[in-house]
Amino acid sequence: MSREQDFDEFYLGSVRKVTAQLVALLGDAGEADDAVQEAYARAWQRWDSVSRMDDPVGWVRVVAYRIKVSSWRSAMRRTVAHRRHGPPADVPDMSPDSVALVAALRQIPEAQRRAIVLFHLAGLTVEQVAAEVGSPVGTVKARLSRGRAALAQVLGEPADEDVKGNHSYA
Structure with a gap:
């Protein structure tokens, strides 16, 4: 079986389950879907090593969750910076x-x-x-x-x- 076929089989066999798990973890289907798709993209980039892992589905699930946590942390840093420094100066209307x-x-x-x-x-x-x-x-x-x-x-x-x-x- 080719690398592409192997990954396609893995993806099709697990994406619904991983997405459902992330929806339950995150509480938002859109955020879960975005994170899961990014995680599968990363899995594809590293498929030679991910495919040999004991639990490739678990790897994708962890990566998807970390992607979302990372975006939450970035949002929190922006919020803290906004509170500390206030809103940006007014931008004049464009001519x-x-x-x-x-x-x-x-x-x-x-x-x-x-x-x-x-x-x-x-x-x-x-x-x-x-x-x-x-x-x-x-x-x-x-x-x-x-x-x-x-x-x-x-x-x-x-x-x-x-x-x-x-x-x-x-």
Whole structure:
């Protein structure tokens, strides 16, 4: 039997039972389902070792429970920080131009959007953007150029020379 078939059989044979157990432990079917799915994803990543354990179902159940406990702890830390420091400062309403820009950015490919935001809004250099996204400098320059052209098209602006890429990448 292949690795995939073995895991599929394990998953199909145990997922309902583990989910029901987590619902009983957590008291919330949605949270239980999310935690169980994440636990099975982790089991798949480690299937070579998990499949040889005495109780792979128990491993998944423990991992699912720990995932949920970890998220509860994170929520508690956020709550404590909120109480200690108070609510965040009011964020001013976005201008109509900002709203339009965000809507336009959503319509271009993620890699181009990320390059444009990091370069133009965060003020990083091309080299810094390249380091952050893990791409060569030339790739970042191409994404910036293509992203600006795509934004111009989405925003209905003419693709003049500045939009096409006559920018300093120093």
